[in-house]
Amino acid sequence: MKHLAAAALIAFGFAGSATAEGGASPADAARAAAQKIETASLALQEAGDARDRVAALTETVQGFEAGLQAMREGLRRAAAREARLRRDLKRREGETARLLGVLQSVGRGMGPGGGPVMLLHPDGPTGTARAGMILADVTPALEAGAARIRADLEEIEILRALQEDAVEALQDGLSGIQTARTELSQAIADRTDLPQRFADDPVKIALLIASTETLNGFASGLVDIQETGESAVVLPDLDARKGELPLPAEAQVLRRAGEADAAGVRRPGLVLATRPSALVVSPTAATIRYRGPLLDYGNVVILEAEPGLLFVLAGMEAVYGNAGQVIPEGTPVGLMGGNDPEIGAILSQVSDGSGQERTETLYIEVRQGKTTVDPETWFRTDKDEL
Structure with a gap:
């Protein structure tokens, strides 16, 4: 009877070992990510017939x-869940063996109708009745423990199969995004419907670059340049959206304005970590004041969202558009550098939880007139979550 009671406690331990996780399960999250990739693939096929x-x-x-981001996260959660289940089962190997042994003993003691066989107890009819009551009480707990073990093993099989199936979805996503980027670059190059606020003057810009050694000097000089032939293009007032503009790329904040980097250098802008080849878009309707390489910042796009308000985006590998063009909100202005990781690298990052896929840095500086301001006065960075 002591062994039966101990086995019952083990069974209850198994039943209580699985904590409910909020939101969708890892398997459901990975399936939802695969659906997003499939939806994007269908959108790519239909993009050729779109008006814009x-x-x-x-x-x-x-x-x-x-x-792809959701797939990485879904696979990371699935891998973590599988690892937890395996550790739990490994830790309980001895208990599991004892539980299975007791269940076998109970099985041998069950009568043809499924109930326990009433054997005579040494203490007589009263002892026999008590033993039968104890056996009847612990049997459901033992069965619950065994069911929990079976469920854990089945979940491990499901998670493993899901991770194997995800390889195909990842391959489709990586192939599709490369095609979409190529077609997007060509569509931007072919575009002729954007209003032109002023004609680009490359001589003025070249002279300004040659005469300045800092981003601050260049941006301040850009404010002083009076462009000729300006059209009456009116941009929307942004006062109501101050502090709520979306970041120009899907990214995480590495350093905020004024925070020192590893070399002790402090900059007045935000440094963001993005994935390789991430798309960078205009956070609002704006005029392109400058596009191209600048000093040691890589490729830079400077957007004028309203007179005197400049958004400087630096560190891209490719940039789009021409100076003087007025672009709508959400218009692509560049791509980050780097290459999409191979599937093996993605799965490796998922399994070890390293999260090193954000390897590129985008720098954002906001200037009002000739003065820099904290970008977080304009951009939403979800600072409480970062």
Whole structure:
């Protein structure tokens, strides 16, 4: 009877070992991510017939980015869940063996009708009755423990199969996003419908670059340049959206304004970590004041969202558009550098939880007139969550 009671406690221990996780299960999350990738693939096929191919392909690229990000997270959760289950089962190997042994003993003591066989107890009829009551009480607990073990083993099999199936979804997503980026670049190059606020003057810009040695000097000089032939394009007032503008790329904040980097250098802008080849878009309707390489910042795009308000985006590998163009909110202005990781690298990062897929850095600086301001006065960074 002591062994039966101990086995019952083990069974209850198994039943209580699984904590409910909020939200969708890891398996459901990975399946939902695969659906996002499939939806983006269908959108890519339909983008060719869209009236605004740039907008359609931009949404497609962002759809692939969201799907691939969700797939990484779903696989990471699935791998973590599988590891927890395996550790739990490993830790309880001895208890499991004892539980199975007791269940076998109970099975041998069951009568043809499924109930326990009433054997005579040495203490007589009263002892026999008590023994039968104890056996009847612990049997459901023993069965619950065995069911929990079976469920854990089945979940491990499901998670393992899901991770194997995810390889195909990842391959589709990586292939699709590369195609979408190529088509988007071509669609932007072919675009002729954007209003032109002023004609680009490359001589003025070249002289300004040659005469300045800092981003601050260049941006301040840009404010002083009076462009000729300006049209009456009116941009929306942004006062109501101050502090709520979306970041120009899916990213995490590495350093905030004024925070020192490893070399002790402090900059007045935000440093963001993005994934390789991440799409960078204009956070609002704006005029492109400058596009191209600048000093040691890599490729830079400077957007004028309203007179005197400049958004400086630096560190991209490729940039789109031409100076003087007025672009709608969400228009692609560049791509980050780097290459999408191979599937093996993604799965490796998922399994070890390293999260080193954000390898590129985008720098954002906001200037009002000739003065830098904290970008977080304009951009939403979800600072409480970062």
